[in-house]
Amino acid sequence: MRALLWQQWRDRRGAIAGWCAGWAVLVSMYVATWPTVRSHAKQYDDILAGLPKAMRSAIGAEGGGAFSTPGGYLTAELLGVTGPIVAVTMGVLLGVTVLAHDEDDGTLELVLVQPVSRTRLLLARATAGVLEIVGVLSVISLLLWLVGLAVGLGIGLIASARALLMLALLCCEGLALSVLVGALLGRAARTRAWAGGVGLLAFLLAALGPSIDGLEHAVRVSPFHTLVASDPFRSTPGAGSVAILLAPTVVMLGAAVLAFRRRDLRLR
Amino acid sequence: MCVRGLGKRFGRTVALDRVDLEVRSGEVVGFLGPNGAGKTTLLRVLTGALRPTTGAVAVLGRDPFREVPAARRGLGYLPGDLRLPSHLTARRILELFAALRGDGGSSDRDRLVERLEVAAGRPRGGLSKGNRQKVGVVQALMSRPSVVLLDEPSSGLDPLAQEVLEDEVRNAAARGAAVLLSSHVLREVEQVADRVVLLRRGEVVASARLDELRQAAPHDVDVLADGLDVAALRALPGVDGLVEQGERVRFAVTSGALATAVRVIADARVEDLRIAPADLEQLFLHYYQGDQR
Numbered sequence: 140m141r142a143l144l145w146q147q148w149r150d151r152r153g154a155i156a157g158w159c160a161g162w163a164v165l166v167s168m169y170v171a172t173w174p175t176v177r178s179h180a181k182q183y184d185d186i187l188a189g190l191p192k193a194m195r196s197a198i199g200a201e202g203g204g205a206f207s208t209p210g211g212y213l214t215a216e217l218l219g220v221t222g223p224i225v226a227v228t229m230g231v232l233l234g235v236t237v238l239a240h241d242e243d244d245g246t247l248e249l250v251l252v253q254p255v256s257r258t259r260l261l262l263a264r265a266t267a268g269v270l271e272i273v274g275v276l277s278v279i280s281l282l283l284w285l286v287g288l289a290v291g292l293g294i295g296l297i298a299s300a301r302a303l304l305m306l307a308l309l310c311c312e313g314l315a316l317s318v319l320v321g322a323l324l325g326r327a328a329r330t331r332a333w334a335g336g337v338g339l340l341a342f343l344l345a346a347l348g349p350s351i352d353g354l355e356h357a358v359r360v361s362p363f364h365t366l367v368a369s370d371p372f373r374s375t376p377g378a379g380s381v382a383i384l385l386a387p388t389v390v391m392l393g394a395a396v397l398a399f400r401r402r403d404l405r406l407r
Numbered sequence: 408m409c410v411r412g413l414g415k416r417f418g419r420t421v422a423l424d425r426v427d428l429e430v431r432s433g434e435v436v437g438f439l440g441p442n443g444a445g446k447t448t449l450l451r452v453l454t455g456a457l458r459p460t461t462g463a464v465a466v467l468g469r470d471p472f473r474e475v476p477a478a479r480r481g482l483g484y485l486p487g488d489l490r491l492p493s494h495l496t497a498r499r500i501l502e503l504f505a506a507l508r509g510d511g512g513s514s515d516r517d518r519l520v521e522r523l524e525v526a527a528g529r530p531r532g533g534l535s536k537g538n539r540q541k542v543g544v545v546q547a548l549m550s551r552p553s554v555v556l557l558d559e560p561s562s563g564l565d566p567l568a569q570e571v572l573e574d575e576v577r578n579a580a581a582r583g584a585a586v587l588l589s590s591h592v593l594r595e596v597e598q599v600a601d602r603v604v605l606l607r608r609g610e611v612v613a614s615a616r617l618d619e620l621r622q623a624a625p626h627d628v629d630v631l632a633d634g635l636d637v638a639a640l641r642a643l644p645g646v647d648g649l650v651e652q653g654e655r656v657r658f659a660v661t662s663g664a665l666a667t668a669v670r671v672i673a674d675a676r677v678e679d680l681r682i683a684p685a686d687l688e689q690l691f692l693h694y695y696q697g698d699q700r
Contacts, residue, residue: 142503142506142507245486245488249490251483254475254508403456
């Protein structure tokens, strides 16, 4: 099994480097623009104040003055909008490679003739994906801290690691969702489409939920809302917040194992 | 390996219906049938890739779908539609499968790579179909499995490699492996199989030793004779497809009617007579021609 995982990492070196580069550009861009934002914080906060409360809540800026502090600024910009979308996209795309990609191109048939159980294969590959996510976002948290030092951001390494770890947990949810859909469907394109669609729908519901009657309370258990509400750049997230981000991953991976163990391989 | 009352459905399509099959240690069973007969489905059920709808399957005494590692530890499989992991050289692919098996198959691996002249250093993308197939054959046989499942193993192989493959299949059986070989190359089955199983529309229609099947199948008779009583021949039960061309007569006759037919022929002045037992191709046509119409 170790051989298979090493091979998986070797195969995905390019993709992992690509995700690192993408996150690096995104995070560096936000951090590098902090000095400009800080000097115009009043105007930004005035613009935010004109938005409906529900929208401010979605990006963690309901209290006002979000752009006056680096933590508030990064929460609104990085954790409120772009970060979750990129994290879920990354998770979904990595999740497709756990099962659906190889099942679709037929290489899984020969792998599963070896003395390796489906449960073990799925969990080992999903674990490899989780480690990739944590690895990439750990590097990015270090980068955020270093670029932040250069521009006087004032976010410590611990705060940076905390926030990026919460983002990694959301990314793992995307991965688990994609693994589950792949375990059910066994086709790469359909898995990307369904998992991506469900992820996007969940994000939209979390963003628009506070404005919709009957959804305002349900949104509080949404991972997207939890990511922002836990305010990881300024405080240590509580166990409840971590559980909301972690539990769906565990449940979806468990469901994926059950689904994958019981069905036929989708073979051409 | 043992299959009892096996059924497999895909929605409303019946792929396999009440299939019984047993392949014993040291035996090579040729598995024949037209396209869509269910051969590949049966092999995939035996590997545990597909779950039986009804019936029981045992490979090395274990259910390949439920008791995965134990059932597959002694299994070697070459799929009909071979897909290999991308970006890897043939050598790396073989090392990967050897590592997954956790066995010391390296000595047989190197020997097979050498015998089949596999282009081991070339990446999969640079391998021809024949070379990919050779990699598939090596991975199926390198760990000296106790059960070998081969689906169209000679597909894409050159005649030299085919000969090596046949030899290796015989070697595997000689050391006690149970081999199930699905093939459209009837000569190959004739060369290596002890027994033949014929599958039609998901059902086993015949399972016997080759000589027994030949006995049951019609012989081809070609006779050149003066004064031959063609009407008597035509009237014989067991004579079929009689064609008359001047003094030359051709027909097929079952083993049971052969002696009577020869007596009728002997009453004429025979100039030339040829009686050929059915080869595997004729047997195949005998069982399946109705399906093609």
